[in-house]
Amino acid sequence: MADPLFDKIALVGIGLIGSSLARVIRRKNLARRISISTRRAGTLERARELELGDAYSIDPAEAVADADLVVVSVPVGSSGEVAESIAPALKPGAIVTDVGSTKRSVIAQMEPVLPKNVHFIPGHPLAGTEKSGPDAGFADLFENRWCIFTPLPDTDPAALEKLSEFWRRCGSNVDTMDPAHHDMVLAIVSHLPHIIAYNIVGTADDLQTVTKSEVIKYSASGFRDFTRLAASDPTMWRDVCLHNKDAILEMLARFSEDLASLQRAIRWGDGEKLFDLFTRTRAIRRSIIEAGQEIDAPDFGRHGADPADGDKG
Amino acid sequence: MADPLFDKIALVGIGLIGSSLARVIRRKNLARRISISTRRAGTLERARELELGDAYSIDPAEAVADADLVVVSVPVGSSGEVAESIAPALKPGAIVTDVGSTKRSVIAQMEPVLPKNVHFIPGHPLAGTEKSGPDAGFADLFENRWCIFTPLPDTDPAALEKLSEFWRRCGSNVDTMDPAHHDMVLAIVSHLPHIIAYNIVGTADDLQTVTKSEVIKYSASGFRDFTRLAASDPTMWRDVCLHNKDAILEMLARFSEDLASLQRAIRWGDGEKLFDLFTRTRAIRRSIIEAGQEIDAPDFGRHGADPADGDKG
Numbered sequence: 001m002a003d004p005l006f007d008k009i010a011l012v013g014i015g016l017i018g019s020s021l022a023r024v025i026r027r028k029n030l031a032r033r034i035s036i037s038t039r040r041a042g043t044l045e046r047a048r049e050l051e052l053g054d055a056y057s058i059d060p061a062e063a064v065a066d067a068d069l070v071v072v073s074v075p076v077g078s079s080g081e082v083a084e085s086i087a088p089a090l091k092p093g094a095i096v097t098d099v100g101s102t103k104r105s106v107i108a109q110m111e112p113v114l115p116k117n118v119h120f121i122p123g124h125p126l127a128g129t130e131k132s133g134p135d136a137g138f139a140d141l142f143e144n145r146w147c148i149f150t151p152l153p154d155t156d157p158a159a160l161e162k163l164s165e166f167w168r169r170c171g172s173n174v175d176t177m178d179p180a181h182h183d184m185v186l187a188i189v190s191h192l193p194h195i196i197a198y199n200i201v202g203t204a205d206d207l208q209t210v211t212k213s214e215v216i217k218y219s220a221s222g223f224r225d226f227t228r229l230a231a232s233d234p235t236m237w238r239d240v241c242l243h244n245k246d247a248i249l250e251m252l253a254r255f256s257e258d259l260a261s262l263q264r265a266i267r268w269g270d271g272e273k274l275f276d277l278f279t280r281t282r283a284i285r286r287s288i289i290e291a292g293q294e295i296d297a298p299d300f301g302r303h304g305a306d307p308a309d310g311d312k313g
Numbered sequence: 314m315a316d317p318l319f320d321k322i323a324l325v326g327i328g329l330i331g332s333s334l335a336r337v338i339r340r341k342n343l344a345r346r347i348s349i350s351t352r353r354a355g356t357l358e359r360a361r362e363l364e365l366g367d368a369y370s371i372d373p374a375e376a377v378a379d380a381d382l383v384v385v386s387v388p389v390g391s392s393g394e395v396a397e398s399i400a401p402a403l404k405p406g407a408i409v410t411d412v413g414s415t416k417r418s419v420i421a422q423m424e425p426v427l428p429k430n431v432h433f434i435p436g437h438p439l440a441g442t443e444k445s446g447p448d449a450g451f452a453d454l455f456e457n458r459w460c461i462f463t464p465l466p467d468t469d470p471a472a473l474e475k476l477s478e479f480w481r482r483c484g485s486n487v488d489t490m491d492p493a494h495h496d497m498v499l500a501i502v503s504h505l506p507h508i509i510a511y512n513i514v515g516t517a518d519d520l521q522t523v524t525k526s527e528v529i530k531y532s533a534s535g536f537r538d539f540t541r542l543a544a545s546d547p548t549m550w551r552d553v554c555l556h557n558k559d560a561i562l563e564m565l566a567r568f569s570e571d572l573a574s575l576q577r578a579i580r581w582g583d584g585e586k587l588f589d590l591f592t593r594t595r596a597i598r599r600s601i602i603e604a605g606q607e608i609d610a611p612d613f614g615r616h617g618a619d620p621a622d623g624d625k626g
Contacts, residue, residue, distance in 0.1 A: 101534075126531055127533070129616075130598075130612070131611045136611065140616065145533055146533075148531075184522050185523050185531060186534065188516075188520060188523050188528065189517070189523075189527070189528055189532055190535040191535075192513065193535035193536050193539055194535050196572075197594075199571050199572050199575050199590075200505065200506060200509055201594040201597055203501075204501050205593060205594065206567075210497055210498045210502075212600075214502070216597070216600045216601050217459065217606065218461075219606050219607065220458055220459075220607070221439040221503035222503040222506035222507050222510075222542055223502040223503065224598075224606060225538055225539075225541060225542055226506055226538075227598035227601055228538060228612070228613060229535055229538055230591075230595070231597075231599075232591075234592045234595065237587070238587040238591060241587050242579075242584055249576065249579060249580060251516070252576050254520070255512065255516045256573075258516045259512050259569065260569075262508065262511070263569075266508075266554045266555075266558055266562060267558065267562060269558070271551050271552075274547075274554050274555070275547050275551045277512075278511055278543075279547045281510075281514040281515055281543040281544070282543070282544045282545075282547065284518060284525075284528070284529070284540055284543070285537075285540035285543065286544075287529045288532045291529050293529065293530065293532050293533045294532070294533070295615055298443060298444045299541075300541060300614070301613070301614060301615060302613060303442075303451070303453065
């Protein structure tokens with residue numbers, strides 16, 4: 001196995017992403033030491049029980065001391081607070097990165113607070129599941145997923161390359177992007193889908209004419225697909241909504257316009273328009289499967305996992 | 314194995330549902346003979362190559378002659394036409410059922426046309442995948458799924474029981490419901506999710522600021538979940554939209570109202586409201602898993618099927 005990339009990595013936040021990083025760092029020998037910090041004592045204790053690191057501290061400043069790489073994996077609304085806590089303790093020359101799903105807001109919160117003698121490189125691994133917490137992580141999580149960096153104008157190329165190498169060894173493909181463009185891309189590929197999923201599940205939950213037990217019983221006919229995204233971490237997603245507001249509102253406006261048009265086609269019985277849209281959308285899934293970003297099995301492979309599954313309208 | 318329930322079953326339409334029925338009928342010995350009819354010569358030829366039945370005919374009237382059970386598995390917009398074609402050829406006392414996702418419309422199309430000396434029992438197995446055609450079917454499709462009947466006021470209880478037994482032997486749980494209530498339930502658990510999925514995929518496809526290749530590349534962060542439903546059969550879904558218009562428009566109106574309220578919470582930074590909704594929706598997935606209608610594995614078990622998968626915002 002290759003020599004460790006870093007002497008010490010500090011993981012601030014040990015949820016799904018942080019704990020998956022801990023596992024892959026260990027498995028791929030990416031650091032000699034892992035120190036872990038998280039806000040809640042119970043979560044820290046659980047990380048210790050799972051033996052995710054070498055040192056554990058409630059105090060993020062203690063965890064980041066001497067670290068060559070610091071990965072902040074907290075809800076984006078807590079980025080500024082974490083940056084303030086760790087700033088005085090950072091080792092000169094350390095690389096500091098994050099995993100947040102919004103980048104302009106994270107940069108605005110962290111960049112002004114961090115010392116100039118560290119390399120702050122905002123990052124975002126597009127990986128995860130609907131589960132959260134230190135038990136939910138696994139070493140394969142980043143395999144074949146993308147990690148997007150949004151470097152600042154003065155980012156040191158050597159530091160960026162080292163961080164890129166770290167993520168590649170975690171299994172990811174790496175990409176760089178302007179922060180504003182990142183936030184727009186994520187608004188459509190991730191934030192809007194989650195918000196729509198939360199919304200439709202909420203609508204179903206509120207109905208009077210159809211009972212909740214009917215919704216649950218008959219959910220395999222389509223609805224259950226949405227419940228996965230709508231089971232994602234509420235704190236994380238509240239923060240995403242609050243911190244990528246402009247791009248999300250833009251995408252919501254487009255979605256609502258399109259929905260109004262579709263609704264009109266249904267009301268007026270415009271079968272041709274419906275057929276055209278329903279045909280066009282079919283091609284996109286094929287492209288996603290060909291790009292290696294989705295499994296090529298009917299019903300998400302549910303039938304493979306459990307022969308008792310399927311769905312239709 | 315138990316004696317066959319029927320001497321001859323006729324399958325009119327041999328797509329995902331029809332061909333899954335053919336396979337399970339054979340596997341479970343539910344009929345002595347299977348006759349198959351479908352409109353397109355190429356599809357019929359494919360059914361023959363797959364050896365799905367014992368007799369094949371382009372003419373549905375020929376297929377249903379002497380059949381004790383006729384299952385019409387065609388897009389709901391074609392129900393009336395099929396009923397007219399088969400009506401003169403049906404054997405007195407035969408059971409005629411369908412699998413359509415809308416029930417009031419199917420009843421309105423078929424009931425007046427079918428002879429009074431057959432048992433017409435509208436049905437709807439809530440099972441399927443995003444694939445279509447005779448190759449897409451499989452014998453396990455109905456296992457542990459629900460089949461809903463919407464019997465007419467004069468339905469013969471013995472015929473209903475026999476059809477129920479048929480679906481139970483196919484692996485399904487059976488339920489009965491008023492047709493109007495069925496259409497309302499399906500509008501929320503199936504039709505709205507499909508329409509929303511089609512719409513969001515269409516919105517992403519139309520964007521200028523984010524390219525299609527970016528949408529595909531980064532789709533694992535949420536978007537890809539929607540592409541599955543949006544890859545469903547366009548003809549089937551066009552017909553569902555046209556034939557369950559009132560219930561769908563009702564659900565779309567509720568969804569849009571809720572979305573406007575969520576949009577407002579995002580615009581005004583109402584974190585508490587967002588957090589409350591995102592917490593409430595999480596519980597529903599748990600209930601669906603407990604009801605046996607969803608697999609209990611993160612990310613739909615995609616990681617089990619292919620270790621290179623995952624998603625997050």
